[in-house]
Amino acid sequence: xxxxxxxxxxxxxxxxxxxxxxxxxxxxxxxxxxxxxxxxxxxxxxxxxxxxxxxxxxxxxxxxxxxxxxxxxxxxxxxxxxxxxxxxxxxxxxxxxxxxxxxxxxxxxxxxxxxxxxxxxxxxxxxxxxxxxxxxxxxxxxxxxxxxxxxxxxxxxxxxxxxxxxxxxxxxxxxxxxxxxxxxxxxxxxxxxxxxxxxxxxxxxxxxxxxxxxxxxxx
Amino acid sequence: xxxxxxxxxxxxxxxxxxxxxxxxxxxxxxxxxxxxxxxxxxxxxxxxxxxxxxxxxxxxxxxxxxxxxxxxxxxxxxxxxxxxxxxxxxxxxxxxxxxxxxxxxxxxxxxxxxxxxxxxxxxxxxxxxxxxxxxxxxxxxxxxxxxxxxxxxxxxxxxxxxxxxxxxxxxxxxxxxxxxxxxxxxxxxxxxxxxxxxxxxxxxxxxxxxxxxxxxxxx
DNA sequence: CGTTTCTTTGAATCCGGTCAAGGTCCGTGG
DNA sequence: CCACGGACCTTGACCGGATTCAAAGAAACG
Numbered sequence: 283x284x285x286x287x288x289x290x291x292x293x294x295x296x297x298x299x300x301x302x303x304x305x306x307x308x309x310x311x312x313x314x315x316x317x318x319x320x321x322x323x324x325x326x327x328x329x330x331x332x333x334x335x336x337x338x339x340x341x342x343x344x345x346x347x348x349x350x351x352x353x354x355x356x357x358x359x360x361x362x363x364x365x366x367x368x369x370x371x372x373x374x375x376x377x378x379x380x381x382x383x384x385x386x387x388x389x390x391x392x393x394x395x396x397x398x399x400x401x402x403x404x405x406x407x408x409x410x411x412x413x414x415x416x417x418x419x420x421x422x423x424x425x426x427x428x429x430x431x432x433x434x435x436x437x438x439x440x441x442x443x444x445x446x447x448x449x450x451x452x453x454x455x456x457x458x459x460x461x462x463x464x465x466x467x468x469x470x471x472x473x474x475x476x477x478x479x480x481x482x483x484x485x486x487x488x489x490x491x492x493x494x495x496x497x498x499x500x501x
Numbered sequence: 502x503x504x505x506x507x508x509x510x511x512x513x514x515x516x517x518x519x520x521x522x523x524x525x526x527x528x529x530x531x532x533x534x535x536x537x538x539x540x541x542x543x544x545x546x547x548x549x550x551x552x553x554x555x556x557x558x559x560x561x562x563x564x565x566x567x568x569x570x571x572x573x574x575x576x577x578x579x580x581x582x583x584x585x586x587x588x589x590x591x592x593x594x595x596x597x598x599x600x601x602x603x604x605x606x607x608x609x610x611x612x613x614x615x616x617x618x619x620x621x622x623x624x625x626x627x628x629x630x631x632x633x634x635x636x637x638x639x640x641x642x643x644x645x646x647x648x649x650x651x652x653x654x655x656x657x658x659x660x661x662x663x664x665x666x667x668x669x670x671x672x673x674x675x676x677x678x679x680x681x682x683x684x685x686x687x688x689x690x691x692x693x694x695x696x697x698x699x700x701x702x703x704x705x706x707x708x709x710x711x712x713x714x715x716x717x718x719x720x
Numbered sequence: 721c722g723t724t725t726c727t728t729t730g731a732a733t734c735c736g737g738t739c740a741a742g743g744t745c746c747g748t749g750g
Numbered sequence: 751c752c753a754c755g756g757a758c759c760t761t762g763a764c765c766g767g768a769t770t771c772a773a774a775g776a777a778a779c780g
Contacts, residue, residue: 365627408584422679460641
């Protein structure tokens with residue numbers, strides 16, 4: 283639903299393997315390591331980004347250190363779109379990632395391809411809004427257990443395999459869900475004890491009872 | 502910042518007084534009473550709405566009755582924009598309101614005016630995203646006291662007078678802030694006791710110490 | 721002026737947070 | 751291959767902010 287089928291220059295796929303994607307005349311491909319900053323809050327936002335490989339988080343810091351994660355972005359996702367001239371969130375790589383970077387202003391020079399891209403950007407903004415609204419509901423009116431269940435289901439929906447990989451640590455999950463790491467951990471333990479999910483190590487899980495989990499999500 | 506200066510057919514202003522605005526060739530003006538539904542969740546979303554007079558809330562209901570308010574809209578605000586074909590929130594009038602309703606598909610027929618409108622709609626969507634992101638931070642990482650303080654400041658920033666009117670009841674505030682009415686009430690009492698705001702009746706207040714309130718907001 | 725609805729206040733409870741160990745995972749080097 | 755070390759995760763005990771339950775008080779309406 284998210285990562286496939288964009289017939290546009292931005293659709294560089296890691297599957298091609300090459301360092302410079304042959305289907306990719308626009309933009310620059312950059313590599314980031316875990317924790318690397320891709321752009322910072324309050325920086326000028328004239329670039330658009332696409333995850334070619336890896337995973338990214340956007341976040342905002344309150345003055346006293348509290349942090350809220352805006353969203354996570356995976357292979358194929360576009361991010362860094364801002365309605366204004368400045369980034370309202372910081373973006374950082376969660377794991378080793380290749381990011382395609384395009385100057386927004388140059389898109390217009392690319393004729394049809396540029397137009398297709400502009401359309402793609404509009405679609406990405408729309409998707410951003412929808413996800414943010416869903417996130418709102420989660421933060422405002424769901425319990426800790428429902429939050430964690432929602433998160434796991436959402437993540438599993440993207441991956442196509444039985445086994446889903448968590449590219450982020452517990453602290454990132456907590457800051458996305460508006461919880462503490464301890465609470466996240468406890469809920470994961472609980473969901474596992476109920477036989478709804480099963481973890482293999484800290485960052486691999488699969489959903490045992492989809493319906494049971496879905497019942498917890500509250501919608 | 503929000504309600505003035507749109508040089509477009511949608512800028513019907515209540516100040517003109519007439520039931521049918523002379524500057525308003527497009528769209529239909531409709532009247533709503535408190536609690537009236539303007540559109541429902543999961544309804545088709547081919548219309549765009551503008552508050553000519555009054556105030557509106559958008560909200561979403563979980564199956565068990567929990568409710569999250571998406572946002573409040575006041576004079577001049579555009580709402581009902583959806584990235585997809587269906588409304589993801591319900592919209593209801595908070596007080597007696599006049600709403601201008603425009604079919605989105607017809608905009609294209611209006612040439613320059615239609616184009617101006619499309620641009621206006623893009624701007625409104627952008628603003629929507631920014632506000633939703635701010636709301637996210639509030640729900641995820643702010644305390645009850647900070648939430649209420651943020652809310653009052655945000656509302657006061659829109660009105661130009663000393664005295665600000667709350668067009669919504671405590672339950673609506675609570676469902677916007679992810680709290681209960683009791684907690685909202687307690688925080689209001691507390692802020693008043695600290696001399697930061699002053700209430701005149703339940704729905705009128707003014708800010709006594711802007712800086713003191715702002716210090717509570719955490720950003 | 722009485723009725724209804726909304727708001728405030730108080731007391732008790734509980735969910736999630738805080739603080740503090742203890743355990744696990746995993747990369748590194750012996 | 752195993753031992754070590756550090757980062758990350760889990761668990762437990764306790765605490766506290768927000769909710770819940772209950773009732774009193776104000777405001778709005780006819």
